Amino acid sequence: MTQLTQTPDKGGTDTADRPRGQGSSTSGRMLPLLIKILALAVVDALAVYAVLVLIGAKAWVVAGVVVVVTAIVNWIYFSRRALPAKYLAPGVIFLCLFQVFVLVYTGYVAFTNYGTGHNGNKDQAISALSAAALQRVPDSPTFPVSVVTRSEELGLLVTAPGGDALLGTSESALEPVEATFEAGKAVATPGWQTLQFAQILDRTDEVAQLSVPFSDDPNEGALRTPDGSNGYLYISTLHYDEVADTLTDESTGKVYRDTGEGAFTADDGEQLMPGWQVTVGLDNFARAVTDARLAQPLLYVTAWTFGFALLSVATTFALGLFLAIVFNHPAMRGRKLYRALLIIPYAVPSFLSALVWAGMMNESFGFLNQVVFGGAMIPWLSDPWMAKLSVLLVNLWLGFPYMFLVCTGALQAIPDELTEAGTVDGASGWSIFRFIKLPLVLVSVAPLLIASFAFNFNNFNIVYMLTGGGPRDPSAPIPVGHTDLLISMVYKVAFTGQVRDYGLASAYSIIIFVVVAIISVIAFRRTKSLEELN
Amino acid sequence: MSASTLDREDGPDIPTERKRSAGAWFTDTGWRHLVGLVAVAFALFPVVFVISSSLNPNGTLTGSNRLFSAIGIDSYARILGGSQTPFLTWFGNTMLIAALTAVLTVFLGALAAYAFSRMRFTGRRFGLIAIIVVQMFPQLLGVVAIFLLLSTIGDWFPEIGLNSRIGLILVYLGGALGANTYLMYGFFNTLPPSLDEAARLDGASHVRIFFRIILPLVTPILAVVALLSFITTLNEYVVASVILIDSEKQTLAVGLTQLVSNPRYADWSAFSAGTVIAALPVVALFLYLQKYIVGGLASGAVK
Numbered sequence: 149m150t151q152l153t154q155t156p157d158k159g160g161t162d163t164a165d166r167p168r169g170q171g172s173s174t175s176g177r178m179l180p181l182l183i184k185i186l187a188l189a190v191v192d193a194l195a196v197y198a199v200l201v202l203i204g205a206k207a208w209v210v211a212g213v214v215v216v217v218t219a220i221v222n223w224i225y226f227s228r229r230a231l232p233a234k235y236l237a238p239g240v241i242f243l244c245l246f247q248v249f250v251l252v253y254t255g256y257v258a259f260t261n262y263g264t265g266h267n268g269n270k271d272q273a274i275s276a277l278s279a280a281a282l283q284r285v286p287d288s289p290t291f292p293v294s295v296v297t298r299s300e301e302l303g304l305l306v307t308a309p310g311g312d313a314l315l316g317t318s319e320s321a322l323e324p325v326e327a328t329f330e331a332g333k334a335v336a337t338p339g340w341q342t343l344q345f346a347q348i349l350d351r352t353d354e355v356a357q358l359s360v361p362f363s364d365d366p367n368e369g370a371l372r373t374p375d376g377s378n379g380y381l382y383i384s385t386l387h388y389d390e391v392a393d394t395l396t397d398e399s400t401g402k403v404y405r406d407t408g409e410g411a412f413t414a415d416d417g418e419q420l421m422p423g424w425q426v427t428v429g430l431d432n433f434a435r436a437v438t439d440a441r442l443a444q445p446l447l448y449v450t451a452w453t454f455g456f457a458l459l460s461v462a463t464t465f466a467l468g469l470f471l472a473i474v475f476n477h478p479a480m481r482g483r484k485l486y487r488a489l490l491i492i493p494y495a496v497p498s499f500l501s502a503l504v505w506a507g508m509m510n511e512s513f514g515f516l517n518q519v520v521f522g523g524a525m526i527p528w529l530s531d532p533w534m535a536k537l538s539v540l541l542v543n544l545w546l547g548f549p550y551m552f553l554v555c556t557g558a559l560q561a562i563p564d565e566l567t568e569a570g571t572v573d574g575a576s577g578w579s580i581f582r583f584i585k586l587p588l589v590l591v592s593v594a595p596l597l598i599a600s601f602a603f604n605f606n607n608f609n610i611v612y613m614l615t616g617g618g619p620r621d622p623s624a625p626i627p628v629g630h631t632d633l634l635i636s637m638v639y640k641v642a643f644t645g646q647v648r649d650y651g652l653a654s655a656y657s658i659i660i661f662v663v664v665a666i667i668s669v670i671a672f673r674r675t676k677s678l679e680e681l682n
Numbered sequence: 683m684s685a686s687t688l689d690r691e692d693g694p695d696i697p698t699e700r701k702r703s704a705g706a707w708f709t710d711t712g713w714r715h716l717v718g719l720v721a722v723a724f725a726l727f728p729v730v731f732v733i734s735s736s737l738n739p740n741g742t743l744t745g746s747n748r749l750f751s752a753i754g755i756d757s758y759a760r761i762l763g764g765s766q767t768p769f770l771t772w773f774g775n776t777m778l779i780a781a782l783t784a785v786l787t788v789f790l791g792a793l794a795a796y797a798f799s800r801m802r803f804t805g806r807r808f809g810l811i812a813i814i815v816v817q818m819f820p821q822l823l824g825v826v827a828i829f830l831l832l833s834t835i836g837d838w839f840p841e842i843g844l845n846s847r848i849g850l851i852l853v854y855l856g857g858a859l860g861a862n863t864y865l866m867y868g869f870f871n872t873l874p875p876s877l878d879e880a881a882r883l884d885g886a887s888h889v890r891i892f893f894r895i896i897l898p899l900v901t902p903i904l905a906v907v908a909l910l911s912f913i914t915t916l917n918e919y920v921v922a923s924v925i926l927i928d929s930e931k932q933t934l935a936v937g938l939t940q941l942v943s944n945p946r947y948a949d950w951s952a953f954s955a956g957t958v959i960a961a962l963p964v965v966a967l968f969l970y971l972q973k974y975i976v977g978g979l980a981s982g983a984v985k
Contacts, residue, residue, distance in 0.1 A: 180887075180889050180890075198838075198839070201838050201839065202838060205837070205838050207838065210838075231801060231803075231888065232797040232801045232803040232806070234797075235793040235794060235796055235797035235801075235892075236793070236794050236797050236809070238790050238793060239790040239791065239793065239794045239858050239859040239863075240794075240859065242790065242852070242855040242856045242858055242859075243813070243816065243856060243858070243859050245856060246821070246828070246831075246852070246853050246855070246856020246857075247816050247817075247819070247821070247824075247856045247857065248816060249827075249831070250821070250824035250827040250828055250831065250856070251816070251819050251824060251827075253824075253827040253830070253831065254823070254824045254826060254827040257826060257827060257830065262830075471717070471718075471721055474714050474717045474718070475714065475718065477710075477711060477714060479710065479711055480711045480714050480715075481711075482715075482718075486718045486721075486722065488969060488972070489722045489725060489726060490721060490722060490725050491968070491969070491972065492725060492726065492729060492965060493725050493728075493729075494968075495961075495964060495965040495968035495969065496729070496961045496964070496965060497913065497916050497917050497934075497935075497960065497961060497964055498917050499917050499919060499934075499935045499938070499939065500938070500957045500960060500961055501728065503938065503939065503942055503953075503957070504728050504731070504732050504954075504957060505728060506942070507743055507746075507942065507950060507953075508728060508731060510743055513742070513743040513744040513747075514743065515731055515746070515747050518744070518747045519747050519748075519749075545724065545725070545728070549725070553975075553976050557976065599861075602818075606820055606822055606823070608822060608919065608920055609917060609919055609935075612919065612939075613919075613939055635822055635823065635920075638823065638825070638826075639825065639920055642825065642826045642829075643825075643829075643923075643924060650826045650830070653826050654826050654827070657823040657824065657826070660823060661818070661819045661823055664818055664819075665815070665818050665819075668818050
């Protein structure tokens with residue numbers, strides 16, 4: 149049944165039936181095949197390249213995944229079976245990587261202390277700590293050095309006391325290399341470009357920061373060059389004892405141990421930063437709900453998120469339905485024009501509208517206070533309750549056109565006979581609306597109201613661009629404000645402020661996901677949308 | 683619910699009364715116009731304000747308050763000149779990212795919708811439900827994981843890692859199978875299966891049926907989904923702000939937000955000019971495609 153894998157003679161009988169189309173039919177057969185082979189060739193070439201890079205980076209697991217996925221893709225498109233898979237595979241691959249994997253990974257991060265100060269692994273933390281505590285060794289020998297570079301990375305070409313050339317970078321310790329010598333000093337090595345004096349001056353700061361580990365043992369210290377031509381040995385005041393797994397500050401004698409919290413901790417509780425990433429179990433979740441300073445913001449942000457989503461749906465639907473009823477009158481002229489004008493807030497990209505409104509609501513300079521309210525100093529965005537009201541007002545402006553369109557459609561789908569029957573029975577206009585039209589409209593727009601609730605539940609843009617979540621709550625240890633929704637709180641915890649706490653942010657994400665999933669399941673149960681799938 | 687019923691203006695069967703008092707006219711339709719005018723004023727005054735301040739040659743926020751007090755195109759020249767901001771680059775980035783995402787989303791979504799609508803296979807029902815459930819976790823929530831994922835990918839392949847526009851598009855395509863696929867799936871189901879059966883009897887392959895028969899028939903829903911995806915991407919801030927680091931790689935949403943992060947000190951009229959330039963194409967497209975959008979939304983409502 150798949151034409152792409154048909155044998156040539158079968159194609160021949162096919163075209164014999166329709167003599168007119170022989171030429172076009174043959175090309176119609178060859179072209180898709182060519183495209184398919186070309187596309188798969190590109191995919192396979194990219195996969196081979198990716199696997200080579202990944203093997204070079206020793207990322208075995210990822211390389212394995214790439215191999216397996218590529219094999220499956222090739223099988224799907226060369227097989228005669230698996231027809232649905234041919235259509236589903238591209239979307240599913242993206243879905244798996246950027247939705248499913250992201251979901252699982254968020255779950256994993258929620259169980260770690262990942263964040264500022266806990267970015268890498270323990271070895272990286274030890275070398276970073278050692279490097280930060282480097283001090284020049286008095287009376288150490290002077291090493292002649294040349295600063296070399298390769299694709300933006302700086303390295304030191306060192307002439308050892310015995311006359312050998314050694315090369316190292318901040319990432320890799322000194323190792324012997326081939327080099328050209330001038331007056332007993334190594335000045336160039338293949339694959340690296342030697343910096344000239346002027347270039348060293350240009351990059352003084354980078355050169356001064358460069359410290360090349362003497363060997364793989366961090367306790368042996370590092371070479372640094374203050375001037376770009378002479379290197380000196382620096383040794384860390386922190387000594388790492390591999391057997392005892394402790395760091396000792398040799399200037400004070402203080403001992404720091406790995407206590408399982410992802411940082412070297414002294415007996416008095418002092419922690420050395422950076423630490424490293426460890427799994428902390430349910431700590432983040434526990435912290436979010438039991439630490440009073442975090443639990444309180446979580447509570448009022450959750451309450452406001454629900455309030456905002458519900459009120460947004462209610463206000464936009466009420467105004468939209470009201471306008472739809474007002475304009476749903478056959479004898480009214482200019483309805484098309486009204487509709488085109490009322491649709492405009494919906495058509496303007498919402499991030500732009502929110503920014504414009506933020507300007508108009510500025511307390512001292514904004515259009516609303518200065519012109520509309522004649523110089524009043526209404527704290528639109530700086531008072532906790534006014535800010536909430538402003539967010540709702542702007543969201544009403546953004547959202548009512550959509551509800552207006554939807555309700556107009558739903559109203560016009562109600563047969564006129566129903567209204568007529570009601571009128572004949574002597575019902576007032578209000579009763580007809582209340583008992584006939586509203587229930588019918590609600591039935592048809594209910595799924596959209598649920599979708600609108602879900603959208604507003606995570607309506608990041610309006611809050612972030614209008615109030616920035618503010619006014620800020622000064623008592624909370626995280627940058628949270630009175631109009632923050634759960635989603636903007638996650639963003640701020642993860643990406644703004646001095647301390648980025650990926651672990652806590654991910655824990656919040658998981659909490660939100662569970663809440664949204666439960667609400668959606670209940671909502672879908674009620675509307676029976678899931679049951680309609682056949 | 684089709685768009686045509688919405689456009690039904692004064693039908694021929696409506697009795698029009700020529701002689702009636704002003705009072706009767708008001709209770710019948712006059713007050714409707716009054717409500718309409720108030721609603722239009724509410725809908726348009728921010729738009730009027732932003733157009734006015736964009737025409738103000740050197741406006742701060744305060745200076746923009748007297749509507750149309752000064753007319754000039756200096757602020758347009760300022761924002762387009764790029765002396766303070768790479769506005770044109772942001773604009774180009776946004777259009778390119780949003781357009782590519784829209785086209786690819788529609789393509790991937792249509793492929794999947796075709797399979798779900800026309801083929802019966804094991805796991806089909808599970809697949810449909812799985813898509814809904816996974817979509818309940820919006821990418822917004824996974825932004826930490828997306829950041830860490832792209833930063834890891836960037837260590838091996840800088841072209842698609844952090845700070846890469848291609849990487850951002852790939853992330854957006856993770857949502858290609860989602861609510862949009864549902865919209866298309868529903869529309870595909872309305873085409874009679876006898877169409878493709880007839881074509882199959884004539885010897886057409888599934889590829890040919892998809893590209894030559896199905897796709898042309900579902901163009902309206904493809905246009906709606908493409909437009910909705912375009913606008914969603916245009917508005918997307920969170921993921922873009924986390925992935926795109928360099929100023930010249932950013933999108934309008936990220937760039938303009940930083941530009942007026944403190945409206946008091948920002949060049950407000952240049953920002954307004956930027957807003958007008960950025961919003962115009964979208965509003966024009968929207969009004970032009972109004973019928974389809976209304977139809978698409980309404981069909982979602984009434985189904």
